[in-house]
Amino acid sequence: MGFLANMNWATPSWDLFIVLFFVVAAFLYGLSLGRDRIIVILVSIYMALAIVNTAPYLNDFSAEISLNNSSIFKVTLFIGIFIALFFLLGRSALIHTIAATDSPSKWWQSILFSFFHVGLILSILLGYLPQDMVNNVSADMRNLFISDPAKFFWLVTPIVIMVLIRKPKKQPPMYG
Secondary structure, three states: OHHHHHOOOOOOOHHHHHHHHHHHHHHHHHHHHOHHHHHHHHHHHHHHHHHHHHOOOHHHHHHOOOHHHHHHHHHHHHHHHHHHHHHHHHOOHHHHHHOOOOOOOOHHHHHHHHHHHHHHHHHHHHHHOOHHHHOOOOHHHHHHHHOHHHHHHHHHHHHHHHHHOOOOOOOOOOOO
């Protein structure tokens, strides 16, 4: 990891903020929310992304706003839709379909899901930023989160992980 060795820890940059946010958020999410909630969050992220990227008239509306405000508008709209969907889906039948109510998930599954959840969020949010702000981020960070292959990786990998790691089977009740 030459990137971490070359990082100037005395004068924080956007890159340092992104790396610290990524690491801290992945562990905190994984340990505090658990596997099932993170999967609901992932589904909410995909739905919000689909809505923001395909909403009719959104480009016409954001074209009337200045370039920087258009990016802020998309970020705000994405976050707002994501939060609304998370709360709505968290109370819907989706959580009961996904959740294994009597079986706790393994800690590493929660960390793994949260790792890809945070990566996906960073990729989406950094992708909405205007080019002048993106230019302030190092080439390594752009390649890791904003490049087309990186966007594809962060978009597809959580789906693959959800398919490969199935929900835990319910434990049979223990008697006497």
